[in-house]
Amino acid sequence: MSDKAQPIEIGKFGAVYGIKGWLKVHSYTDDPESIFQYKPLLMKSAGGVQEVIITDWKRHNKGFVAKVDGYDVREEVQALVGIELLVDPSSLPELEADFYWRDLVGCQVKTDKGYHLGVVTDLMETGSNDVLVVKANSNDAFGQKERLIPFIEEQVISNVDIAGQLITVNWEPDF
Template sequence: MSDKAQPIEIGKFGAVYGIKGWLKVHSYTDDPESIFQYKPLLMKSNGAFQEVTITEWKRHNKGFVAKVAGYDVREEVQALVGLDLLVDPSGLPELETDYYWRDLVGCQVNTDKGYHLGVVTDLMETGSKDVLVVKANSNDAFGQKERLIPFIEEQVVLNVDITGQLITVNWEPDF
């Protein structure tokens, strides 16, 4: 099974909340509330995926708390603290673009002049613009091991070829 077919982490259970089996929920989705719309929602426990049903949820401070089916007391729900929440890729919503961020990780990055800059290892959200984290091979002739390249389409990021795993950028290689 390819990495793209593996369930995708979209959140995590946090600390126990109250005595009636509620937990804090940390959402990693663009719209934080949308974590509760994914079906089926999975949790990963001891390396195995298990379907989980959220019966109720509500906003609490800057986050959320939720009630999980089958867990009614604080001591029972304590076992879920820290578990990842995941969704099958087929359950993801339609895209406005042709790819998710996770699709960019592992892509080679070349300049429009043919210089190889490295491989995308991560993406960062900075508030004003997203940033590609590109790590160069240790044999990189330019000496840098990591570059932060702003993800500004048409100006910096000229082409994204997910099938070919290649991103072409208008970026100087920093000799």
């Protein structure tokens, strides 16, 4: 099974809230509130991946709290703290762009002059623009090196070929 077919983490349960089995929910979705609209919502625990049903949720301060079906008291819901929330990739909405950020992880990165910079290992949000975290291969003439390359289309990112797992950048390698 390919990594693209594996369930995708879209949030996690945080601290217990109150005494009636509510807990905080941390959403990683673009629109944080949309985490509650995914069906089925899955949770990853020591026992594997299983469906979780949110019976109620509400905004609380800058985040959310939720009530999980079958958990009615603080002591029971404590077991869910830190549990990842997942969805099946087929549940994701249609793309406005050509790819999800997760599709970029694992892509090779080369300059438009043909120099291999490494592989995308992560992405960071900085506020002004997103940044590719690119790690050079061990056979890189300059040793193991991590580069941060801004994801600015046309100016820095020349081409993204998801099928070919290649990102071409207008970037000078730092030696």
